[in-house]
Amino acid sequence: MIELSNVSKTFTLHNQGSAVIEVISDVSFAVAPGECVALTGASGAGKSTLMRMIYGNYLTQAGAIRIGDVDLVQAEPREVIALRREVLGYVSQFLRVVPRVPTLDVVAEPLRALGVSAEASQARARALLTQLNIPVRLWSLSPTTFSGGEQQRVNIARGFSHTYPAMLLDEPTASLDATNREIVLSLIEEAKGRGAAIIGIFHDEAARDRVCDREIDVSRFTPKAAA
Numbered sequence: 001m002i003e004l005s006n007v008s009k010t011f012t013l014h015n016q017g018s019a020v021i022e023v024i025s026d027v028s029f030a031v032a033p034g035e036c037v038a039l040t041g042a043s044g045a046g047k048s049t050l051m052r053m054i055y056g057n058y059l060t061q062a063g064a065i066r067i068g069d070v071d072l073v074q075a076e077p078r079e080v081i082a083l084r085r086e087v088l089g090y091v092s093q094f095l096r097v098v099p100r101v102p103t104l105d106v107v108a109e110p111l112r113a114l115g116v117s118a119e120a121s122q123a124r125a126r127a128l129l130t131q132l133n134i135p136v137r138l139w140s141l142s143p144t145t146f147s148g149g150e151q152q153r154v155n156i157a158r159g160f161s162h163t164y165p166a167m168l169l170d171e172p173t174a175s176l177d178a179t180n181r182e183i184v185l186s187l188i189e190e191a192k193g194r195g196a197a198i199i200g201i202f203h204d205e206a207a208r209d210r211v212c213d214r215e216i217d218v219s220r221f222t223p224k225a226a227a
Helices: 047-055 077-086 103-113 118-131 148-159 178-192 205-210
Strands: 002-013 018-031 036-040 062-067 086-089 166-170 195-202 213-217
Touching: 002 047, 002 148, 002 178, 018 062, 018 077, 036 047, 036 205, 047 062, 047 086, 047 166, 047 205, 062 148, 086 148, 103 118, 118 148, 148 178, 148 213, 178 195, 178 205
Parallel strands: 036 195, 036 213, 086 166, 166 195
Antiparallel strands: 002 018, 002 062
């Protein structure tokens, strides 16, 4: 479902004489439906960079990144947008939404973008917000005013509103108490059970051991000069 072949990434430092920094090189691995793979490695190894490449936020210098039948490296912008809407979900560490949009609509939006009715979309949103212990009194408010933990749970609810065939999870259990951590891990297990291919960054070792089938140490793809 997710396949990387000989992927490399460099950054050009235009304010430092256009110096070229090689971040990661020759990354190759695949994630099957129903499998969760953890990206590991020391800080600065390139885990977040690799996640952003898989989502199409960063361009690659070489190789292929295939999500289903789409190669993100060669895809047109409209294909990337469609892929994110229909196939590839991304739960980042930070909630980025339009201010003043009610929380219920924020969570329902991915389904509305797929043409699901307002009634069905909001029903799914209400179920997830309830499951993740976001009080009903907050649903009509913008989540930009919420605490960090509440924003993270809204972000998770939004990310799991649609049953994406592939998912990227960046620290999904960070800053959560034990009760909500358990709920998020259960959502990940449910996604695996329906066949989602998942790549995640988990600094929570116990969470990683529970939901991940294997680990990929990104440090082994880091050029020695950049390590």
